[in-house]
Amino acid sequence: MQNRIDKKFSELKEVNKKALVAFVTSGDPNQKISKNILNVIRDQKIDLIEIGFPFSDPMADGPTIQKSSQRAIKAGANVDSTLQLVKNFRKNEKNIPIVLMGYFNPIFQYGLKNFFLNCSSVGVDGLIIVDLPPEEDHYINIYTKKYNVHNIRLLTPTTHKERLKKILQHTSGFLYYVSVMGITGTKKPSINEVRKSLTKIRKISDLPICVGFGIKNKNQIQSLNKFSDGCVVGSAIVSFIEEFDKGKYSENQMLKNISDFLANLKK
């Protein structure tokens, strides 16, 4: 079977459209509401869903996603419940590509072979492991190929040309360009810097490139999409969950806010 990510990007390319990727943490604020949030995202015809499985020490994440991970862990989320969430979601949704994002320790402790086997059986299409650079990806290379789960890598403003080649060796699906030097949801990307970097990357790779970190509104997306293949929005969505958790509004209101927010970005 063709990987859903490849299928999605080739479809988008045919109609000259860009991908909108939405990120949420699995099990935040709990498993049940998390499922409802995924449904809302699906209903907005988002192109790709990135689901974070929580880790106690998310080194590359800013305060919004840190808190989100803590809420999820507190509510009992783990690798297993994340796979379960995807499994349930897939019952009614066969097409949208799903990428899991997280840190290496939880999946290593889960058991790598089991993890990839289950990813493939519940319908996970790609994986971003934040703290597994190409120097250490020997742990997973045999599994990503065998189970047809794309190993999606982060490229950053610090990635120079030689390193880029090394990173591309075992990368598939798409490239995730980290638009800022920093952690998720904090700094705003400089559009011009991103443009320059993407031009360099395109000389070496034909993979689609999505841009993420610090993207919060439609203007940014419009500017970035002039040269990217899509944008990732994470902390901005998770903020609605945080406000709900603080008791600022009801679950329905939160779902509506997320829905409206995404609808506006899609316009």
Next chain:
Amino acid sequence: MSKIMKKTNKINYYKFPDKHGRFGKFGGRFVAETLMPLLLDVEKKYKEVRRSKKFKRELSYYFKNYIGRPSPLYFAKRISKEIGDVKVYFKRDELNHTGAHKINNCVGQVLLAKKMGKKRIVAETGAGQHGLATATVCALFNLKCVVYMGALDIKRQAPNVFKMKLLGAEIIPVKSGTSTLKDAMNEALRDWVSNVKDTFYVIGTVAGPHPYPMMVRDFQSIIGIEAKKQILKVEKRLPDYLVACIGGGSNALGLFYPFLNNEDVNIIGIEAGGKGINSKMHAASLSRGKPGFLHGNYTYLLQNEEGQITDAHSISAGLDYPGIGPEHSWLKETGRVNYFSATDKEALNAFKICSKLEGIIPALEPSHALSYLLKNSKKFKKNQIIIMNMCGRGDKDIFSISDSLGIKFRI
């Protein structure tokens, strides 16, 4: 033939880490991509300066004139008598400028940072000793210094916080996670990711991504190099035992490393047993943890079955860390070093005994190592020589100790 076989099986401990930054299967480099080019750069520069005579001269200048090295190797007569017919020597790194072994590493790393043209230093700190040492060296070299410290530790270690501020460092309280050392390290890493261009992260222990475990070990190994010379001078032979406390493990590795290939020297590391290693309140990652990935390396960690890092506990803020340097994990598995633990209570007891018998108020960290000697006096034979690393002085701990002992005093 059998002799040759034996020889080839012997591990040469000086050949590690390998080029992938591994000590056996432990160590490595597990960080976000943003940091990778920088780590590779730090490694390259470190390899250059490691061989440079000029760098070595500079380092030994500051070791001698600023830190006050070599630190004495002191025969602790009354403690020895307390234990039995043994000879206990304290390697007195508590006499260093700033009161602990931490500064050895800070001078080395900050000199390297300067060579790399960095203008801003970040550090994490638990007990505050590493933060204090970093702030001190930054004042000396006129660099901006930002120290991340758990909000809980700021309370526990008020004197060090005050000193760091006096030295011009900016202290950022860390309230995420458990508000202790591991969270301070997360925040320092996040800062570094966000400021890679002008910033150097001075890690305080033999953990973190390669090349840090190697680099910190090398800078700290001055402790063992001196101790070896000193003991050979007074006793004309190598010691029977080395003993040191372990949080991340930098003071221990500093003492142990120059002796690792001397098979006849027994080496013992003491983890913080907190309220007991069968309770959940301890920091004994080697005894009670299992290998996993945190802060850039593969090593023994306290974690639950789902791979979430769990809280460590120790009365000593400097040992309150759920991981351990990867080289220790490897030394445990090769059997070269034996690791045990001491509880809060045992450490407090050793703290009191040492103060009374030797007129040395030790930090709570080395009190753990000392308590192992006091508790296991029967293990040692007559005239055996033991070197214990007195890696820090107790000034910083008097407030938290008086709390634990229920003593109120006014200053």
